[in-house]
Amino acid sequence: MFTDFLIALTMLTNFTLVATSRVNKAIQLAVFQGILLGLIPIAMGLGKHLHILLVAAAAIAVKGWLIPFLLRRAVTQAHIYREVDPYVGYTVSLLLCAAGTGLSLMLAHSLPLKPGSTPTFLVPAALATLFTGFLLLVSRRKALTQVVGYLVLENGIYLFGLLLVEDMPVLVETGILLDLFVGVFVMGIVINHIHVAFDSTDTSYLAELKD
Amino acid sequence: MRDITLILLAAGCWIVAALLPLVPPRKEGRISTVLGATGSLLAIFAAAHALLGGTPTHVDFYFWQGPVRLELDALSAAFLLPLHLVAGLGIVYGLEYWPVHLAKGSGRSLRFFFGCLVAAMSLLFVTRNGLLFLVAWECMAISAFFLVSTEHLYPEVHRAGWVYLVCTHTGTLVLTASVILLAQRLGGFPWVPLPGGPVGTLDVWILGLSLLGFSFKAGLLPLHFWLPAAHAGAPSHVSAILSGVMLKTGIYGILRVSTLLPGPPGWMGGGLLLLGALSAVYGVWNALAQRDYKRLLAYSSVEHLGIVAMGVGLGWVGRASGDPLLTALGFGGAIFHIWNHAIFKTLLFFGSGALLHATGTRNMEALGGLAARMPRTALLMFPAVLAVTALPPFNGFLSEWFLYRGLFASLRGGDSWSAGVALLALVFTGGLAAVAFARFYGVIFLGEARSAAVDHAHDPSLLMLVPMGILAVLALALGLLALPLLAVLDRIVAVLAPGSATPLASLVGRDLRLLLPLEVGLLALGGALLAWLPRRATQVETLPTWDCGYAAPTARMQYTGSSLADGWSVLLPGITQRVRSIRALFPRAHSFHSVVRDAVGDDLVTPWFGRLTARLLRYHRLQQGILSIYILYVLVALMVAFLWLLLRSKLPG
Numbered sequence: 001m002f003t004d005f006l007i008a009l010t011m012l013t014n015f016t017l018v019a020t021s022r023v024n025k026a027i028q029l030a031v032f033q034g035i036l037l038g039l040i041p042i043a044m045g046l047g048k049h050l051h052i053l054l055v056a057a058a059a060i061a062v063k064g065w066l067i068p069f070l071l072r073r074a075v076t077q078a079h080i081y082r083e084v085d086p087y088v089g090y091t092v093s094l095l096l097c098a099a100g101t102g103l104s105l106m107l108a109h110s111l112p113l114k115p116g117s118t119p120t121f122l123v124p125a126a127l128a129t130l131f132t133g134f135l136l137l138v139s140r141r142k143a144l145t146q147v148v149g150y151l152v153l154e155n156g157i158y159l160f161g162l163l164l165v166e167d168m169p170v171l172v173e174t175g176i177l178l179d180l181f182v183g184v185f186v187m188g189i190v191i192n193h194i195h196v197a198f199d200s201t202d203t204s205y206l207a208e209l210k211d
Numbered sequence: 212m213r214d215i216t217l218i219l220l221a222a223g224c225w226i227v228a229a230l231l232p233l234v235p236p237r238k239e240g241r242i243s244t245v246l247g248a249t250g251s252l253l254a255i256f257a258a259a260h261a262l263l264g265g266t267p268t269h270v271d272f273y274f275w276q277g278p279v280r281l282e283l284d285a286l287s288a289a290f291l292l293p294l295h296l297v298a299g300l301g302i303v304y305g306l307e308y309w310p311v312h313l314a315k316g317s318g319r320s321l322r323f324f325f326g327c328l329v330a331a332m333s334l335l336f337v338t339r340n341g342l343l344f345l346v347a348w349e350c351m352a353i354s355a356f357f358l359v360s361t362e363h364l365y366p367e368v369h370r371a372g373w374v375y376l377v378c379t380h381t382g383t384l385v386l387t388a389s390v391i392l393l394a395q396r397l398g399g400f401p402w403v404p405l406p407g408g409p410v411g412t413l414d415v416w417i418l419g420l421s422l423l424g425f426s427f428k429a430g431l432l433p434l435h436f437w438l439p440a441a442h443a444g445a446p447s448h449v450s451a452i453l454s455g456v457m458l459k460t461g462i463y464g465i466l467r468v469s470t471l472l473p474g475p476p477g478w479m480g481g482g483l484l485l486l487g488a489l490s491a492v493y494g495v496w497n498a499l500a501q502r503d504y505k506r507l508l509a510y511s512s513v514e515h516l517g518i519v520a521m522g523v524g525l526g527w528v529g530r531a532s533g534d535p536l537l538t539a540l541g542f543g544g545a546i547f548h549i550w551n552h553a554i555f556k557t558l559l560f561f562g563s564g565a566l567l568h569a570t571g572t573r574n575m576e577a578l579g580g581l582a583a584r585m586p587r588t589a590l591l592m593f594p595a596v597l598a599v600t601a602l603p604p605f606n607g608f609l610s611e612w613f614l615y616r617g618l619f620a621s622l623r624g625g626d627s628w629s630a631g632v633a634l635l636a637l638v639f640t641g642g643l644a645a646v647a648f649a650r651f652y653g654v655i656f657l658g659e660a661r662s663a664a665v666d667h668a669h670d671p672s673l674l675m676l677v678p679m680g681i682l683a684v685l686a687l688a689l690g691l692l693a694l695p696l697l698a699v700l701d702r703i704v705a706v707l708a709p710g711s712a713t714p715l716a717s718l719v720g721r722d723l724r725l726l727l728p729l730e731v732g733l734l735a736l737g738g739a740l741l742a743w744l745p746r747r748a749t750q751v752e753t754l755p756t757w758d759c760g761y762a763a764p765t766a767r768m769q770y771t772g773s774s775l776a777d778g779w780s781v782l783l784p785g786i787t788q789r790v791r792s793i794r795a796l797f798p799r800a801h802s803f804h805s806v807v808r809d810a811v812g813d814d815l816v817t818p819w820f821g822r823l824t825a826r827l828l829r830y831h832r833l834q835q836g837i838l839s840i841y842i843l844y845v846l847v848a849l850m851v852a853f854l855w856l857l858l859r860s861k862l863p864g
Contacts, residue, residue, distance in 0.1 A: 087839060110857055134846040138839045146838070 003043045007121045010036050010159075011101060014132040017152060018093040021083050023144050027071050030151045033129075034063025037158055044162070055177075059158070062177055063151070067184050071147065078195045080144055088139035100131035122163055130156030143191040147184060154180045213268040215283040215337065217257035218291065222333040224250025228302070229326020232319040240310075240322060244302050247326065251299025254333065258288040258295070262699045269339075277400055280339040285702040286470070287336045289546050290456075290463050293553035294336070296685075297455045298329040300557070300678035301448040307674040308564050309446050321361050321446065328354035328452065335460060341390040341400040348386065348460075352379040355457060358449045359441045371440035378437040382427030389420035389468070397471065404471050414472045418479060421468045429461025431520055432490040435513045436812025439497075442509035443573065447564025450505060454512040454560060455553040462519055462549065469527070470707060480527030481629035487524055488636035490517030493810075495640050499647040500780035500807045502772055503573045504566070507651055508559050511599060514640060515552045518614065519545045521633055525617045526707065528627065535713040536620050542707045543700040543715050544613030551606040551689060555598040558682040562592040565675055566655065569668040575654050575772050577664045582656040584668040589656045591679045596652045598686045600645045604730035606689035609723075611641070616719060643779065650775045659766040691731060694723050773805055785810040 013033045020026050038060035046052045075081070088096070104127035111123060133156055136149025158176060228247035232240055261267070261283050269282035283291075302325065310318055331350035338344050356379070360372030394400050396413055430438040438458075442450045469475055494513030501507040522545025529537025565588045570578060582589040598605035614637060621630035660666070670676065689696070697716045704715070761768065773780075780786055788805040808814055833844075 107853075107857060110860070134842065134849075137842045138846060140839070 003040060004121055006036050006040050006043055007125045010040075010155075011125050011128055014101070014129060014152070015094065015097055017148070018097045018132060018135060018139075019090050021090060023075055023081055023083060023142070023148075024072075026083075026145055026148045027068055027075070030148050030155075031064055031068045033152065033155055034067075035060055037155055038063065040159075041162060058177055062181055063155075066181065067151065070184055071144065074144060074147075074191050078144070078191060080142055083140055083142050083145045086140050086145075088135075093135060093139055096135055097128075097132055100135065101128040104128040104131065122159060126156050126159035126163075128156075129153075129159055132156075143187065143194055147187045147191070150183055150187065151180070154183070214257040214261045214265055214288075215268040215270055215281055217253050218283055218333060218337055219270070219281070221250040221254035221257070221295065222330040224253065225298075225326045225330040225333070229323045229330070232322040240306065240318075243322060243326075244306050247302040247329070248299045250329075251295040251302075254291055254295040255299070257283065258291040261285065261288040262292070262702060264702075274340070274343055277340065277342065279343055280401060281334075281337045282339050283337055284706055285699075286463075286466065286706040289549070289703045290336045290459060291333065293459070293550055294329065294332055294452075294456045297452050297553055297557045298325075300561075300681060301325070301452050304561055304564070304675050304678045305446070305448045307672055308448055308568060317361055320357065321449070324354045324357040325449065325452075328358060328457075332456065332460060336463060339402040341394050341402060344402075345383070345387060345390055349383060351457065351460065352376075352383065355379070355453060358453070359445045361446055361449070362444065365444070367440065368444035371437070371444045375437045375441040378427055378434070382424045382434075385420055385424035385427075386464075389417055389424055392417045392420065393468065393471065402467070402471055405473060408473045410473050410476050415476065415479070417472065418469060418475050422465060422479075422483070425461040425464040426486075426520075427461070428464070429458050429516050429520070430490075430513050431461075431486055431516065432493055432513075433811055435490065435494070436809055436816055438513060439501075439506045439509040439809065439812075442512065443503055443505040447505070447560050447567060450509070450564075451557040451560035454509065455557040458512060458516050459519070459549050459553070462516070462523065462545070465523060466707060474530040474708070475527045477528055477531035480524045480529075480531055481627065483524030483527060484521050484629050484633045485524075487517045487520030487522075488633040490514070490520065491640040492517075492636050492643070495643040495647060496779070496783055497785070497807070497809065499643055499650070499776045500783055500786055502576055502807070504575045504651060504655065505560070505563050505573050507575075507647065508556065508563060511559075511644070511647070512552075512556060514644065515548065515556070515599075518611065518637070518640070519548050519552070521637065522546075522548060522610075522614055522617075525614070525621065525630070525633075526704075528621065528630075529617075530708045532624075534620075534624060536718060537617055537624070538708045539701070539704050539713055539715050539718060540613050540617030540620065542704045543697075544610050544617060546700060546703050547613060547696070548607075548610035551598065551610050551686075554682050554685050554689065555595045555605070555607060558595040558679055558686065559592065559599065561675065561679045561682070562588055562595065565671045565679075566668075568671055568675075570664045572662075572664045575651070577662040578655045579658045579661040579665065579766065579769065580656075581660075581665060581668055584665060585656075585670045587670045587676055588679075591676065591683045592652065592656070594683045594686045596648045598690070600648050601641055602645075603726070604687065604690045604734055606686050606693075609690060609693050611637070612722070612726075613715075613719060616722070646776070646779060650772055654770075654772040654775065658769045661766050661769070661771075691727060691734075694720070694727065697723070773803075780807075783807070783810070785814060 010033055013029055013036070017026060017029050017033075020029065038056045041047075041052050041056045086093075101124075104124040108124040108127060129152060133149050133151075133153025136152060137146050138149075140146055140149060154176065161176065224246050228243040228250065231243040231246070262285055267282055267284040269280050271278060271280050273279065305321070305325070309321055328351060331347050331354060335344065335347040335351060338347055356372055356376045359375055360368060363369045363372060390400075392413065393402075396417060397403060397405065427434045442454055445453060491514045494510050494515075494517055498507045498510035498514065501510060522541050522543075525541030526538050526545065527541070529535070529539075529541055565585070566578070566581070567573060569585060569588075570581075572578070594605055598607040601607040601611040615634070618630050618634040618637065621627045622634065697714070697720060701714050701716065759768070781788070785808040786805065787808075788803075790803045790805075791801050793801055
């Protein structure tokens with residue numbers, strides 16, 4: 001019951017994410033979503049496995065403290081506080097996100113699942129979060145908001161991982177976390193370089209680099 | 212010590228010789244030369260021992276969890292022998308021709324990849340495992356790419372290197388498919404010959420694919436187009452090893468694969484016979500029209516590989532029809548011609564390297580009269596020119612004799628029109644080759660100098676002349692002392708067609724016993740005449756070579772290479788000439804212009820790739836350079852894959 005509540009909150013966070021224009025708020029929401037996801041395995045009653053507990057703690061630590069720390073530093077360095085003039089407007093984004101969530105709910109039932117697993121909201125929520133992450137990555141112009149989109153995308157993958165969490169070796173989960181950390185780290189460096197080179201973090205300037 | 216161990220030791224020597232120029236105390240490469248030459252001597256000793264009656268030796272080990280066997284049998288030895296002869300002489304020759312301390316380190320990289328190439332080819336010839344064969348094949352191909360593009364700062368060399376790389380990789384792709392199919396047929400990657408039996412469809416597919424893949428390397432007709440530019444652009448001792456040995460790895464591959472399967476069907480042998488005939492005629496015809504003498508030699512390699520392919524085809528025909536005579540003559544002729552070609556083509560490339568070293572140009576129309584300025588080079592090139600045109604008493608004559616005998620025997624056996632066509636082609640090839648090389652030798656060495664390029668030409672030092680001398684002696688020796696070789700060739704043919712060939716000694720032994728004394732007699736007569744003639748002319752007068760009664764003759768009045776070839780090359784599909792006829796009594800200045808292009812490479816393949824590029828440019832707008840668009844592509848691809856998976860489960864069936 002509590003699990004479903006957390007999942008519903010996650011999906012609602014998706015909607016708020018695509019509708020927000022302030023960078024700081026987007027980061028806060030991504031952090032909130034990350035912490036929610038860290039709580040889900042404990043709510044699912046998997047707390048008795050020590051390794052899952054450890055991974056959940058690590059997820060909360062990385063997503064709730066390390067990554068926002070890096071992102072906030074980037075924000076203060078680059079002086080970007082608002083996503084102005086995205087490729088896709090906020091209203092359209094919201095509609096697209098709604099459509100994606102609806103599609104996920106519909107499709108989730110026809111997905112072949114592991115035999116014996118009970119159908120939950122986990123699958124549609126994972127799909128919807130993945131879709132939201134992609135939407136943010138595609139529709140936003142600023143590198144920082146794209147990093148947030150990347151975080152959300154990883155959250156979706158993490159949700160999928162929860163389906164298999166009992167069989168999944170720790171290695172894979174920590175792999176996801178490490179991947180995420182390295183991704184954000186590298187993008188942080190890239191943001192800094194774009195900022196230095198073009199005096200802006202608008203990724204559309206990168207089009208000048210193509211041959 | 213076992214023979215195969217010696218071969219591995221030789222490969223090890225070459226790898227060390229390759230690495231030595233890279234490590235800090237960078238000397239002139241003497242040590243690495245000595246090491247390479249030692250390795251070659253060891254390998255030659257082992258291969259000769261295996262050919263002269265040693266039993267096949269092998270080592271077994273595991274590679275990628277698969278059993279691997281390295282085995283030295285007569286067929287492997289037959290290819291290792293020319294490889295290490297050319298490589299050992301080549302590294303000595305390269306010491307002066309391409310010193311290690313040449314501009315921008317190209318000397319060192321050349322040394323490195325030369326060693327890698329030799330080691331990879333040594334491994335290639337002894338491995339009996341499909342996977343390891345492909346690995347060695349790739350090492351060889353990549354080393355050859357770096358060798359070809361040694362002078363990559365010249366745009367034409369750069370292009371030749373890339374064209375070669377694309378061709379060799381396309382070939383490898385086909386070969387990979389064929390190796391996988393072969394593994395299915397043999398039940399694993401180890402190459403163990405199947406017992407004889409009926410030829411299945413799979414066998415024909417495997418053989419066909421191998422033929423396609425290997426003929427990229429061997430330069431058989433439609434797939435030869437990478438070859439002239441690559442061989443012309445590489446340093447000369449590299450051209451020698453590429454032309455003299457690496458092309459034959461294609462022939463080795465075809466032969467090796469065919470020994471693993473039950474004999475190829477007769478129509479395949481006939482097809483290879485015709486393909487070889489076509490390549491031979493096409494190659495020599497193009498050689499006739501070239502102005503660049505290294506390109507001429509490269510086209511001549513296409514011709515000779517065609518002749519070798521004819522021999523292999525004849526052997527296959529014999530094996531399929533159970534005719535022991537054709538089998539022995541075909542395979543024996545092919546292997547003998549491989550040795551001979553390795554010797555005289557290497558000599559020719561070494562000689563052309565000496566010319567390039569002395570004059571700095573590859574255009575034969577700029578040379579002329581070099582026999583006076585480079586007498587030693589001219590003398591050493593003469594046997595090679597005679598051998599390449601298959602004239603007695605040199606070695607090229609004998610191997611073509613084998614083929615003529617085989618083709619005539621095939622004609623007498625009836626029903627083989629392919630043998631008739633091949634016979635005519637071989638005759639035609641021989642004639643055109645004589646013209647092409649008379650032109651080559653005549654234009655370069657005889658007559659008067661055509662440009663200032665030859666002014667300071669001089670013979671190279673002994674480091675370059677001695678390897679050429681050894682090859683010239685070998686070309687004559689193989690021509691005169693071929694009788695003991697027959698037993699050796701029999702041993703190789705026995706590997707190619709187990710237990711179904713009659714000994715060559717009984718087939719051509721009588722011919723050789725008749726021919727060889729005749730040749731020795733003629734040679735002795737010629738020598739006696741030569742010794743006697745100068746005594747008659749007591750005083751030597753120096754005159755212009757040719758003045759035709761003109762008051763003021765110039766060197767430009769000589770026959771040029773183009774005018775010598777004119778009668779034959781006008782029919783060539785790739786040639787375009789523009790000449791205005793001279794009509795008036797006092798004609799104004801006129802110009803003559805002629806371009807030789809390859810009918811396949813320049814007229815078919817290049818335009819086709821041009822059209823393909825133009826067509827693909829349409830998709831260039833997919834690449835916008837905007838990160839979001841790329842992520843959108845990922846999203847769309849994901850969605851499509853997802854929906855397709857869902858719909859597929861819903862669809863009936």
